[in-house]
Amino acid sequence: MRNKINKAIIVFMVLFFSLGISLAKDSKKERKILYYRNPMNPAITSPTFMKDSMGMDYIPVYEDEEEVAEGISEEAIVKIKASQQEIIGLETEPVQIQPLMRMIRTVAKIAYDPELYKTQAEFIQAYRTKEAIKSSQSAEITERLEALSVASAFKLKLQGLSDEQIEELKTKTESDRALLISDTLSPYVWAYLTIYEYDLATVKVGDHVILKAIAYPDEEFSGKIVAIDPVLDEKTRSVRARVKVDNLEGKLKPNMYLDAFIHIDLGKNLAVPKEAVLDTGIRKLVYIDLGNGKFKAQEVEVGPEAIATVNGKERKFFPIIKGLKENDIVVTTGNFLIDSQSQLSGGMSALWGGATEIKQEAEMQENGELKTQHRH
Numbered sequence: 001m002r003n004k005i006n007k008a009i010i011v012f013m014v015l016f017f018s019l020g021i022s023l024a025k026d027s028k029k030e031r032k033i034l035y036y037r038n039p040m041n042p043a044i045t046s047p048t049f050m051k052d053s054m055g056m057d058y059i060p061v062y063e064d065e066e067e068v069a070e071g072i073s074e075e076a077i078v079k080i081k082a083s084q085q086e087i088i089g090l091e092t093e094p095v096q097i098q099p100l101m102r103m104i105r106t107v108a109k110i111a112y113d114p115e116l117y118k119t120q121a122e123f124i125q126a127y128r129t130k131e132a133i134k135s136s137q138s139a140e141i142t143e144r145l146e147a148l149s150v151a152s153a154f155k156l157k158l159q160g161l162s163d164e165q166i167e168e169l170k171t172k173t174e175s176d177r178a179l180l181i182s183d184t185l186s187p188y189v190w191a192y193l194t195i196y197e198y199d200l201a202t203v204k205v206g207d208h209v210i211l212k213a214i215a216y217p218d219e220e221f222s223g224k225i226v227a228i229d230p231v232l233d234e235k236t237r238s239v240r241a242r243v244k245v246d247n248l249e250g251k252l253k254p255n256m257y258l259d260a261f262i263h264i265d266l267g268k269n270l271a272v273p274k275e276a277v278l279d280t281g282i283r284k285l286v287y288i289d290l291g292n293g294k295f296k297a298q299e300v301e302v303g304p305e306a307i308a309t310v311n312g313k314e315r316k317f318f319p320i321i322k323g324l325k326e327n328d329i330v331v332t333t334g335n336f337l338i339d340s341q342s343q344l345s346g347g348m349s350a351l352w353g354g355a356t357e358i359k360q361e362a363e364m365q366e367n368g369e370l371k372t373q374h375r376h
Contacts, residue, residue: 090334
């Protein structure tokens with residue numbers, strides 16, 4: 001009996017000793033806690049474990065979670081494990097130079113413009129009469145015709161004609177019939193487009209336009225912008241552009257409404273896929289893949305949305321003004337979830353200001369500079 005007891009004691013001691021070694025090894029592998037974060041406000045930290053005012057546990061922050069890329073702020077880095085990347089379907093793509101094109105959709109109306117027709121007639125008549133009698137001895141008549149010609153030219157400019165087009169009228173014997181009627185005698189018609197103020201910097205004379213009419217849903221009509229009015233309409237915040245449209249079959253009639261698509265070649269630009277950009281309306285953010293599961297939040301400045309053809313398909317891009325360089329690897333799918341993770345860890349976030357913004361607001365509150373606080 002005593003031998004059995006002795007054996008049991010020996011077995012227990014061996015197991016206890018083995019367990020002690022195992023625990024010692026595990027303790028060496030134990031992750032080091034640097035501090036604890038408030039679960040509701042990541043900017044608030046504590047060197048020891050505690051609970052917040054609602055009884056929620058502070059979240060431990062481990063040493064290996066604080067590793068960041070050299071020269072990059074901790075607040076701009078998010079770490080996502082490979083297994084997590086697979087679950088969220090994370091996809092990336094390099095930033096490259098793309099041949100960009102922008103398409104502006106607007107409305108058009110086939111011109112019925114007797115006022116412009118009349119002004120053209122006045123100018124042509126005044127100019128031709130002046131030329132016919134310029135050898136006249138009456139200086140007064142010559143001066144009156146010259147004044148009428150100048151006044152008519154000024155009215156034409158206000159109605160959108162360029163100097164070149166006014167010069168061309170000097171070679172005509174009558175006004176442009178296409179301003180009044182549409183028939184097979186005229187191979188073209190005039191259309192007026194509405195160009196809004198925010199597109200004025202992009203649209204220019206010479207841009208190609210495709211028009212579609214409700215009456216002919218399967219057909220497209222091709223045209224070119226030949227003039228843009230010099231005066232902005234105060235009520236609509238838009239200007240009128242005049243387009244010369246092919247109309248060989250006489251299908252387009254005065255006062256018809258059409259959909260117009262202005263195709264603008266923007267040339268080659270450094271561009272980022274639209275889906276890579278998180279936009280809050282105040283700022284725009286992308287996530288750059290640094291490798292080893294690390295993603296850097298990068299604020300960017302971009303131009304207006306554009307289109308590029310990639311592998312035979314049209315895709316939407318933003319031309320890069322500031323914030324990215326060629327061959328940067330950006331997240332195109334899963335970036336919203338990365339941003340959510342960044343928010344939870346108190347980092348930089350597109351949809352939430354992150355730790356930096358919270359700290360700034362806390363300082364403002366302490367100084368009495370911030371009286372109200374709004375979160376969206």
